[in-house]
Structure formats: structure tokens, C-alpha cells
Amino acid sequence: MAHSTKLSDAMHILVFIETNPNGDLTSDAIATSLASNPSSVRQMMGKLKRAGLISCVTGHAQPALTRRPDAITMLDVYRAVEGDKPLLHLDTHTNPECGLGVNVQLVIGERFGEVQQAAEQAMDRVTLAQVIEQYERRIAK
Template sequence: MKYSTKLSDTIHILIFIALGDDEQLSSTKIAESIKTNPAYVRQLMATLKNAGIVVNTQGHANAALAKSADKITMYDIYRAVEGDKPLLHLDTDTNPDCGIGINIQFAIGDFYHEIQNMVDEKMKSITLQDIIDRYYFKIRKVKNL
């Protein structure tokens, strides 16, 4: 099973933009850092633009944050790229003739919902600025080793 990396890739893009120092950031340059293709970066950028998280002129390498990094939450970013998709997923392809197979999904679904609510609240408390601050903290820590 392949896990989605959209959230981390999108945060990577946003950090690139936030720390870009007015540098011309093409989708090709960002894609090299993420180790992906420029079309994927453009797709994520379009999603961020539609969500009001970034502003840019199509066809130009001039993306900027639409608001300050301390006003953009991880929840905003997650919902922009993943929509209403939850973090945890039930296996909906179980045997309907098996009492455990069908009913276990209902049982764990309640807990998944509870976990999702906790995760949503935590993501709402983490801003892009928090991630940038942690990024700089990690760099300082590595330099001191």
C-alpha cells in the first residue's frame, strides 16, 4: 500500500515559497527538491491557489503566500490537498457473511472518528510558521553536533 505524501510535499513547497527570499521558484526547481515531476508541483500549487493559501500568476515563477505563515495552519494545508479524506481508512471490502468481518468495521469506525477529531484539532494548532521555526531549530541542532 502506498501512503499519500501530498501533505508533506505541499508543506515542502510552502516552505520553499516562504523562505524563497524573492527568488524565482519554478515548478522544475521545486520538483528537484521534492524528487518529483514539475507537473505534480503545478497541480499542488493550483490546489493551494484555489484554497487561497498562495497567490501567483499562471506561467510565472512568482508564487507567494496569500497570508502570513502564522495564519496558515497544517489543517488548512491538509484540507486543501486531501479534501475531506480522513487519515485512517476502514477496510470496506470485508466478507459481509462474516459477523466479525462486517461488524468490526463499525466498531473501529467510532474510534477512527474520535482519532480524526483529535488530529484535526492538533493540526489546527500548528501553523506554517511553527514548521518554519522547527526547521531552523533542526538546522541549528545539526550544526552544533
């Protein structure tokens, strides 16, 4: 089962943009940092732009944050790239004839909702500024 790296990749892109204001901000340069491809970076940047987190003009490698890093939360970024997609997913292919198969999934779904809410509350407390500060401390060592 593949897992999504959209949130970490989007956070990476935002840190890259903010910490390299005079550097090479092409999708090629960002893709190299992500070990990804430029097309994926452009798609991700399109989502960040539609969410109002960055400004950029096609053909000009000058993306910029639209808000201060302390005003962008991990939840903002999560919603920009994942939308309303939940973190956890139920198995919807259980036997509908089996009382356990149906009802245990409903109970698990309720717990998943609680986990989603807790995760979103935690993401809302993490700012891009905090991530950048921790990154800069790490590379200073």
C-alpha cells in the same frame, strides 16, 4: 499499499516559497527540492491556490503566500490537498454474511472517527510559522 505524501509535499512547497522570496520559485526548482517532477508541483500549487493559501499566475514564477505563516495551519494545508479524505480507511470488503466482519468494522470506524478528530485538532495547532522556525533552527546548527 502506497501512502500519500501530499501533506508533507504541500508544507514543503509553502516553506520553500516563504523562505526563498527572491530565489528561483519555478516549479522546476521546487520539484528539485522535493525530488519530484514539475507537473506534480504545479498540480499541488493549483490546489493550494484554490484553497486560498497561495497566489500565483500561470507562466510567472512568483508564487506568494496569501496569509502570514502564523495564520496558515497544517490543517488548512491538509484540507487543501486531501479535502475530506480521512487519514484511516476501513476494509469495506469483509464478508457481509459474517457478524464479526460487519460489526467489528463499524466499531473500528467509530474509533477511526475519534482518531481523525484528534489528528485534525493537533494539525490545527501547528502553524507554517512554527515549521519554518524549526526548519531554520535545524539548518543553523
